[in-house]
Amino acid sequence: MSEHVYRTRVTWTGNRGTGTSGYRDYARDVTVRVDGKPDLLASADRPFRGDPSRWNPEDMLLSALAECHLLSYLHACATRDVVVTAYVDDAEAAMELSGNAGRFVRAVLRPRVTVEEEGMIPAALAAHDDAHAWCFIANSVSFPVEIVPEITSARGGGPA
Numbered sequence: 001m002s003e004h005v006y007r008t009r010v011t012w013t014g015n016r017g018t019g020t021s022g023y024r025d026y027a028r029d030v031t032v033r034v035d036g037k038p039d040l041l042a043s044a045d046r047p048f049r050g051d052p053s054r055w056n057p058e059d060m061l062l063s064a065l066a067e068c069h070l071l072s073y074l075h076a077c078a079t080r081d082v083v084v085t086a087y088v089d090d091a092e093a094a095m096e097l098s099g100n101a102g103r104f105v106r107a108v109l110r111p112r113v114t115v116e117e118e119g120m121i122p123a124a125l126a127a128h129d130d131a132h133a134w135c136f137i138a139n140s141v142s143f144p145v146e147i148v149p150e151i152t153s154a155r156g157g158g159p160a
Contacts, residue, residue: 009033014043029054058095062107065145066091068137069109076130080123083116085154093143104143111149118153125151 014027028044029051044050045058066089077084093107115124128147132138138145 007034010042024049027051058093058104061104061141062091062093065093065107065135065137065141066109068135069131069145069147070111072134073111073113073127073131076127076134077115077124079130080127082120082124082127084113084124085116086112086114088112104141106144106146107141108146108148111147113149113151114154115151116154118155121151121153125149 009032011031011033012029013031014029016026018025020026028049030042032040032042032055041054042060043052043054043056045056046052050056070087070089073087074084089109089111091107091109093104095102095104111128113124115121128149132145132147
C-alpha cells in the first residue's frame, strides 16, 4: 500500500480591519493555494454570509466527487476497450443543517457519456460500477453517492 500526501495553504483574506469582532464584521473570503497551480478564490456559501461569486467548500466537495468519478470512469473504459468521445455530468448534492452543524446526506451524479460504437454501451454502463469502486473521493465520504448514467453512441445508438 502506498501513501500520497497532498498539501494546500488556505489563507483567510476577509479581515475588514476589526477581525472577528462580530459575526457580521468580517468577510468569509479565502485564498486556496497549491504550489504550482493558480490560486482558487473561495468563500462561504451565500446563506452563510459568503461571497456567491467565489467557490465554497460545498461546491468543491461536489466537484471533487464528480471529477474523481469522471477520471476513474475514463480509466475503467480504457481497460474495457470502450472509446469515450464525450462526458458531461450535471451532479448535485444535498446538505442538511441542524443548528450550526450540517452534513451532506446524498449526492447524485448524472454523467451523459458518448461512446464511439453502439456495441460499447453495455461495457460503458458496467464501467460506472468500476469507477464508483475506484473513486478515491467516493470512498472517503460518509453519504450515499448515486450514479445515474446516460450513454449514447456517436454512431447512432440511443440512450442506455
